[in-house]
Amino acid sequence: MAYENIIVEITDHVCLIKLNRPKALNALNSQLVAELSDAVRQAETNDKVRCMIISGCDKAFAAGADISEMSEKTFVDVVTDDLFGASLLPIQNANKPIIASVAGYALGGGCELAMMCDFIICADNAKFGQPEINLGVIAGIGGTQRLTRFVGKSKSMDMHLTGRFMDAEEAERSGLVSRVVPLKRLAEVSLSIAIKIAEKSQISVKAAKQAVNRSYETTLSEGLLFERRVFHSMFATEDQKEGMTAFIEKRDPHFRDK
Numbered sequence: 001m002a003y004e005n006i007i008v009e010i011t012d013h014v015c016l017i018k019l020n021r022p023k024a025l026n027a028l029n030s031q032l033v034a035e036l037s038d039a040v041r042q043a044e045t046n047d048k049v050r051c052m053i054i055s056g057c058d059k060a061f062a063a064g065a066d067i068s069e070m071s072e073k074t075f076v077d078v079v080t081d082d083l084f085g086a087s088l089l090p091i092q093n094a095n096k097p098i099i100a101s102v103a104g105y106a107l108g109g110g111c112e113l114a115m116m117c118d119f120i121i122c123a124d125n126a127k128f129g130q131p132e133i134n135l136g137v138i139a140g141i142g143g144t145q146r147l148t149r150f151v152g153k154s155k156s157m158d159m160h161l162t163g164r165f166m167d168a169e170e171a172e173r174s175g176l177v178s179r180v181v182p183l184k185r186l187a188e189v190s191l192s193i194a195i196k197i198a199e200k201s202q203i204s205v206k207a208a209k210q211a212v213n214r215s216y217e218t219t220l221s222e223g224l225l226f227e228r229r230v231f232h233s234m235f236a237t238e239d240q241k242e243g244m245t246a247f248i249e250k251r252d253p254h255f256r257d258k
């Protein structure tokens with residue numbers, strides 16, 4: 001698939017996917033979403049890729065679903081097309097880690113896209129929000145569910161009912177983002193974090209991602225059992241022997257994903 005709305009680059013085992021509709025503040029139209037999903041699917045099966053980053057431009061990660069594309073749609077249209085249903089599953093279901101690197105606006109579907117990723121690093125100019133209430137709709141790609149899990153009911157309700165934006169400092173304080181960095185350093189810091197993840201045993205990376213995600217889906221006791229069993233299974237890998245031996249021998253481990 002030829003990409004017109006995203007730019008994809010692979011460097012140091014990291015696939016950088018940059019949303020590239022800056023004039024529309026990276027509003028998520030169907031073509032951009034199709035390209036993004038395709039890029040993630042390709043990265044998932046590319047052995048050279050061990051981590052992904054989704055980013056936007058300095059002014060906007062994504063200012064939401066494309067309102068001009070959506071405005072005339074009917075109920076039957078959105079149900080029939082399953083708007084933003086299956087098309088975003090490759091991101092939600094990715095096995096490889098995906099970092100959202102957010103500068104500027106991450107609103108509506110843009111905020112939801114960021115939350116679909118494994119974690120969010122943002123620039124100090126980031127603004128998060130679920131302003132769909134101002135358009136006479138509500139969040140539709142997971143905002144009411146994921147934002148509530150990130151920041152709790154009170155703040156999530158505030159965001160969804162008033163449509164207000166949350167700045168980077170509040171987003172970090174509330175647990176929505178893992179780190180805030182100066183805008184100038186966002187790309188560099190995001191890449192260095194992704195490279196760090198890419199250097200780990202990919203078996204452990206996948207296991208850690210699955211175990212953390214399981215905490216959203218199950219009870220504590222089931223989650224603890226899942227984690228323990230996955231931990232036990234790591235002892236069947238060469239990378240566990242290498243990691244622990246390297247520690248004892250006071251050297252860096254050389255993981256082979258085996």
Ligand code: DAK
Nearest residue numbers: 023024025027063064065066067068083107108109140141
């Ligand atoms: N869609 C389309 N175009 C957009 C856009 C958007 N979401 N956001 C910005 N743009 C365009 C503007 O129209 C403008 O285009 P031109 O007029 O230059 O052609 C250009 O980007 C620059 O925007 P502004 O001139 O407005 O820039 P400002 O700096 O003044 O303001 C802003 C920036 C981000 C505060 C403002 O643009 C804004 O409020 N944008 C809309 C934010 C928003 O409401 N986002 C939520 C979108 S609704 C569903 C699932 C999910 C969804 C829907 C259905 N189903 C399952 C059925 C999701 C819905 C949403 O995300």
